[in-house]
Amino acid sequence: MDFGMRNRLSKIFNPRTGKTVMLAVDHGYFQGPTTGLKDMGNIIPLIPHADCLFATRGILRNCIDPKIDTSVCLRVSGGPSILGELSKEDITTSMEEALRLNASGIGMSIFVGAKNEDRTISNLGRLVSEAERYGMPVLAITAVGKDMGRDARYIGLACRMAAEIGAHIVKTYYSEGFEEIVASCPVPIVIAGGKKLPEMDALQMTENAVKAGAKGVDMGRNIFQSDSPIGMIKAVRSIVHKGLTAAEAFDIYQKSKKSGVSENINAAMEKV
Numbered sequence: 213m214d215f216g217m218r219n220r221l222s223k224i225f226n227p228r229t230g231k232t233v234m235l236a237v238d239h240g241y242f243q244g245p246t247t248g249l250k251d252m253g254n255i256i257p258l259i260p261h262a263d264c265l266f267a268t269r270g271i272l273r274n275c276i277d278p279k280i281d282t283s284v285c286l287r288v289s290g291g292p293s294i295l296g297e298l299s300k301e302d303i304t305t306s307m308e309e310a311l312r313l314n315a316s317g318i319g320m321s322i323f324v325g326a327k328n329e330d331r332t333i334s335n336l337g338r339l340v341s342e343a344e345r346y347g348m349p350v351l352a353i354t355a356v357g358k359d360m361g362r363d364a365r366y367i368g369l370a371c372r373m374a375a376e377i378g379a380h381i382v383k384t385y386y387s388e389g390f391e392e393i394v395a396s397c398p399v400p401i402v403i404a405g406g407k408k409l410p411e412m413d414a415l416q417m418t419e420n421a422v423k424a425g426a427k428g429v430d431m432g433r434n435i436f437q438s439d440s441p442i443g444m445i446k447a448v449r450s451i452v453h454k455g456l457t458a459a460e461a462f463d464i465y466q467k468s469k470k471s472g473v474s475e476n477i478n479a480a481m482e483k484v
């Protein structure tokens with residue numbers, strides 16, 4: 213692996229812990245103005261608490277201050293809306309754009325078990341081949357086909373396929389038997405949070421995933437849809453980077469919520 217690739221990966225995975233808290237705010241690329249992201253100004257105070265921001269080019273260009281310290285992983289696939297056949301996704305953003313935006317990684321979805329799974333897998337293969345010419349890590353996101361369960365067998369299949377095709381990082385959902393999924397995937401796995409859960413449940417899922425070998429999270433709704441987004445990202449961060457339990461992290465969330473601390477960019481000082 214060359215310097216550029218390793219350097220970019222070190223902007224995603226915190227070199228002090230080898231893990232990452234990625235903040236996913238790309239949902240609008242197929243869901244439109246999702247709850248919590250209608251006004252992207254809401255996510256600005258969260259950015260300093262993340263190791264990496266996962267977003268589309270439209271959001272980066274229009275809503276994010278280029279002076280942020282947090283690295284960026286760029287969503288480069290899209291096409292169908294939530295109303296259409298999601299597996300018809302294609303690559304929508306070029307490598308040139310990823311380099312111009314100074315991305316530390318690029319991400320696309322694969323739809324194993326869905327109608328157009330083969331097309332999304334060959335897109336991933338082409339993207340990896342191109343990305344490797346520029347030392348750009350590729351994050352493959354294993355979206356779940358409508359008829360597939362979120363169990364270890366299916367998620368294990370999707371993660372292993374993504375790694376075999378060449379993804380450098382895999383994002384998937386947490387499921388029972390996650391140790392098995394991690395053990396059979398030769399590249400780092402981060403978990404998506406999925407739909408909004410009660411805060412304690414989301415933190416427990418994070419603890420379980422990290423204990424099972426996940427290298428962190430690329431989490432969105434369970435952070436930005438929380439009643440205390442700053443409290444949640446701090447809590448998630450404490451599990452991922454400091455090994456706190458979900459119960460200990462919940463305390464951090466509650467204290468932050470109660471204190472009503474001004475949720476501003478100076479909180480960057482509290483990063484691990």
Ligand code: R5P
Pocket residue numbers: 236237238239266353404405406407430431432433434
């Ligand atoms: C799908 O919209 C994106 O890939 C999200 O980045 C991913 O699902 C993570 O977000 P959440 O934690 O809300 O599931």
